[in-house]
Amino acid sequence: MIELVVLDVDGTITDQNRILNPEAISCIRTGVEKGIKFSLISGNVIPVMFGLKTFLGINGPVFGENGGIMYYNGNIEKFFDKSGPVKFLEYISKKSSATPYFTNQWRETSAAFSMNSEDKDMISREAEKWNLEIVDSKFTWHIMNRNQNKGYAVGILKKMFNLEWNEILVIGDSDNDNAMFQLPVKKACPFNATDHIKSLSDYVSEKSYGYEIKDAMKEFNIL
Amino acid sequence: MIELVVLDVDGTITDQNRILNPEAISCIRTGVEKGIKFSLISGNVIPVMFGLKTFLGINGPVFGENGGIMYYNGNIEKFFDKSGPVKFLEYISKKSSATPYFTNQWRETSAAFSMNSEDKDMISREAEKWNLEIVDSKFTWHIMNRNQNKGYAVGILKKMFNLEWNEILVIGDSDNDNAMFQLPVKKACPFNATDHIKSLSDYVSEKSYGYEIKDAMKEFNIL
Numbered sequence: 454m455i456e457l458v459v460l461d462v463d464g465t466i467t468d469q470n471r472i473l474n475p476e477a478i479s480c481i482r483t484g485v486e487k488g489i490k491f492s493l494i495s496g497n498v499i500p501v502m503f504g505l506k507t508f509l510g511i512n513g514p515v516f517g518e519n520g521g522i523m524y525y526n527g528n529i530e531k532f533f534d535k536s537g538p539v540k541f542l543e544y545i546s547k548k549s550s551a552t553p554y555f556t557n558q559w560r561e562t563s564a565a566f567s568m569n570s571e572d573k574d575m576i577s578r579e580a581e582k583w584n585l586e587i588v589d590s591k592f593t594w595h596i597m598n599r600n601q602n603k604g605y606a607v608g609i610l611k612k613m614f615n616l617e618w619n620e621i622l623v624i625g626d627s628d629n630d631n632a633m634f635q636l637p638v639k640k641a642c643p644f645n646a647t648d649h650i651k652s653l654s655d656y657v658s659e660k661s662y663g664y665e666i667k668d669a670m671k672e673f674n675i676l
Numbered sequence: 677m678i679e680l681v682v683l684d685v686d687g688t689i690t691d692q693n694r695i696l697n698p699e700a701i702s703c704i705r706t707g708v709e710k711g712i713k714f715s716l717i718s719g720n721v722i723p724v725m726f727g728l729k730t731f732l733g734i735n736g737p738v739f740g741e742n743g744g745i746m747y748y749n750g751n752i753e754k755f756f757d758k759s760g761p762v763k764f765l766e767y768i769s770k771k772s773s774a775t776p777y778f779t780n781q782w783r784e785t786s787a788a789f790s791m792n793s794e795d796k797d798m799i800s801r802e803a804e805k806w807n808l809e810i811v812d813s814k815f816t817w818h819i820m821n822r823n824q825n826k827g828y829a830v831g832i833l834k835k836m837f838n839l840e841w842n843e844i845l846v847i848g849d850s851d852n853d854n855a856m857f858q859l860p861v862k863k864a865c866p867f868n869a870t871d872h873i874k875s876l877s878d879y880v881s882e883k884s885y886g887y888e889i890k891d892a893m894k895e896f897n898i899l
Contacts, residue, residue, distance in 0.1 A: 462731075467731065470733060471730050471731060471733075472705070472730075472731060472732065472733040473696075473701060473731045473732065475698030475699070475701050475702050476698070478696060478698050478701075479698050482695070497727070498723060500721060500723035500724055500727070500779075500782050501723055501724065501726065501727035501730075502727075503724065503779075504720070504723070504724035504725075504727045504728060505727060505731070507694050507695075507724075508685075508690065508694060508695060508696045508728070509695065509696065510693060510694075510695040527778055555750055556723070556726075559723050559782070
């Protein structure tokens with residue numbers, strides 16, 4: 454039986470323009486009332502996730518920066534450091550089209566940037582030399598520490614709530630969800646998910662952009 | 677004709693527990709598609725408002741800290757300074773039950789705190805001596821600079837979009853909305869509004885906690 458539902462945000466409970474799907478919000482609400490725990494893990498910054506937790510009534514921890522930082526019960530916990538990503542961003546900003554992203558002022562464990570796509574391979578190779586990774590969340594590029602990913606965050610949740618892997622359902626749609634789709638948890642995705650995420654999923658909904666939440670919750674007997 | 681709708685957040689598009697009303701989100705969406713401009717003004721911090729703008733598809737500026745700070749078009753603009761409120765909070769924390777609020781780390785123009793209600797009068801009198809004001813947003817207490825309020829923010833919006841007062845509709849429910857309800861704009865409120873806000877409103881809905889948005893938008897011919 455599913456005890457915890459872990460949701461990606463952009464493209465999973467929102468549309469292509471990042472606007473929240475009201476039906477998905479109602480489904481989360483119903484799930485919370487039934488005693489299911491919900492968590493969000495996103496590439497976004499922790500004050501934005503703190504806001505989403507409040508305004509969606511999320512009852513579990515929320516993670517920002519792809520799992521690098523968590524808000525729960527009035528406390529923020531950082532699992533990684535931003536000094537490597539910040540220094541690397543300074544370095545590549547000088548030698549490529551990489552431009553620091555607006556929300557970096559609120560980042561604590563990573564750095565975000567935009568770039569012209571032709572610089573991707575070079576920046577990716579350079580990141581490896583620095584023992585860092587660059588990850589695409591579709592809305593911006595993220596410089597992450599090694600092992601800083603959504604799979605790491607789901608591991609923290611499993612331990613925190615003393616769960617079995619198969620009591621956890623993850624729902625996501627894109628590359629920065631890969632690490633949590635590698636775990637032996639239950640996995641569902643919307644139709645707008647990448648082919649790779651679809652291939653890893655136990656359940657692929659015919660619906661997209663938040664409308665898959667009801668389907669997935671029914672499939673796993675939560676609704 | 678209404679060109680701009682200015683919304684309070686907590687208790688106006690959310691329920692008592694601050695959870696967003698899905699119907700209100702859908703109404704905002706429809707209004708945006710019809711070419712109406714929407715803004716949010718809340719006591720919350722600017723990264724949270726930045727997140728709400730994104731996730732609700734708000735097409736106008738959003739203000740945090742009761743109007744002291746604005747996010748629009750990738751820029752943050754501060755209209756007040758936090759040094760007075762921060763020093764005052766340090767001072768009263770030593771001589772009363774006032775306790776700094778978690779989100780102060782993201783505040784730029786004010787300070788927030790919780791307190792035992794018996795300290796309210798004393799702290800209010802002290803704030804006056806410092807040329808500051810304390811304001812209740814129902815979820816926390818805010819130390820504001822003189823003239824830092826939602827009315828000030830609506831004035832900025834009027835100028836920015838070159839509007840007449842009667843082309844602006846404000847919707848709010850509580851004490852920190854008073855200043856914008858003093859303006860010669862159109863005013864609507866939910867049934868859960870304070871008596872004072874109700875007495876200042878052109879339209880009082882019979883519905884509460886976000887369900888009044890559809891009513892109010894119909895009343896002013898937006899829906």
